[in-house]
Amino acid sequence: MASVAALVPAAGMGLRLGENLPKAFVDLGGRTLLDWALDGLLASGALSHVVVVVPDRLVDRTRDICARVSGDLPIDVVVGGAERADSVRAGLRAAARADVILVHDAARCLTPPETVARVVDAVIAGSPAVVPVLPVVDTMKSVDADGVVTGTVDRASLRSVQTPQGFDADVLRRAHAAADHATDDAGLVERLGVPVTTVAGHPEAFKITTPMDLVLARAVLAARHP
Numbered sequence: 015m016a017s018v019a020a021l022v023p024a025a026g027m028g029l030r031l032g033e034n035l036p037k038a039f040v041d042l043g044g045r046t047l048l049d050w051a052l053d054g055l056l057a058s059g060a061l062s063h064v065v066v067v068v069p070d071r072l073v074d075r076t077r078d079i080c081a082r083v084s085g086d087l088p089i090d091v092v093v094g095g096a097e098r099a100d101s102v103r104a105g106l107r108a109a110a111r112a113d114v115i116l117v118h119d120a121a122r123c124l125t126p127p128e129t130v131a132r133v134v135d136a137v138i139a140g141s142p143a144v145v146p147v148l149p150v151v152d153t154m155k156s157v158d159a160d161g162v163v164t165g166t167v168d169r170a171s172l173r174s175v176q177t178p179q180g181f182d183a184d185v186l187r188r189a190h191a192a193a194d195h196a197t198d199d200a201g202l203v204e205r206l207g208v209p210v211t212t213v214a215g216h217p218e219a220f221k222i223t224t225p226m227d228l229v230l231a232r233a234v235l236a237a238r239h240p
């Protein structure tokens with residue numbers, strides 16, 4: 015059976031959320047975003063190993079969180095870096111034996127277990143890189159430096175991309191070895207010329223970025239547990 019590791023970048027500062035602590039440790043309904051994110055990953059039943067990547071000063075706190083949620087699954091805690099890609103690379107070093115690697119933002123903490131399992135299944139079925147996506151609902155326009163509209167983009171060919179993103183482990187290692195800047199891991203894989211395929215994402219896999227997203231997350235939890 016394939017060994018499946020999930021790397022959980024949780025080392026960001028959460029500046030846009032503005033809570034004065036790293037976002038993964040912000041409270042949502044009495045637990046941290048990281049607690050919720052780990053719950054969803056573990057409930058998928060699809061993982062062999064988890065690596066959580068956090069700021070240096072929160073390693074002990076993270077070990078406590080992991081001890082509460084882990085069950086039988088091994089969870090390692092490692093220190094992240096200045097950029098998200100640095101944090102992913104730190105996680106990769108702790109997942110040396112994995113055949114399949116997921117990268118899942120702690121900030122997408124309400125991602126349903128079914129979405130996690132769908133990504134893993136697609137990689138195991140032979141896709142070297144898989145991203146969960148949603149259709150774009152707004153009309154999309156391009157603008158110039160002054161904000162003047164230069165065109166309307168055909169949204170039928172656009173998708174919003176979520177995590178977890180899933181990869182053949184060697185492909186992800188090669189992508190990060192060659193790495194410069196990209197906002198997601200699949201972006202680095204695309205540059206290798208490796209095909210990236212899509213599976214259905216989920217509205218509840220949205221990323222908590224701004225205070226408005228926390229309002230939405232509280233509403234989602236209230237709807238799950240009325």
Ligand code: CTP
Nearest residue numbers: 023024025026027028029030096097101120121
């Ligand atoms: N992340 C990380 N290491 C970094 C930067 C980001 O592990 N150096 C993680 C975040 O913790 C988050 C995910 O990557 O789970 C997505 O990043 P983002 O939403 O940008 O989170 P932050 O960087 O924390 O937020 P901000 O950009 O507003 O400061």
Ligand code: MG
Nearest residue numbers: 026027028098
């Ligand atoms: Mg950031």
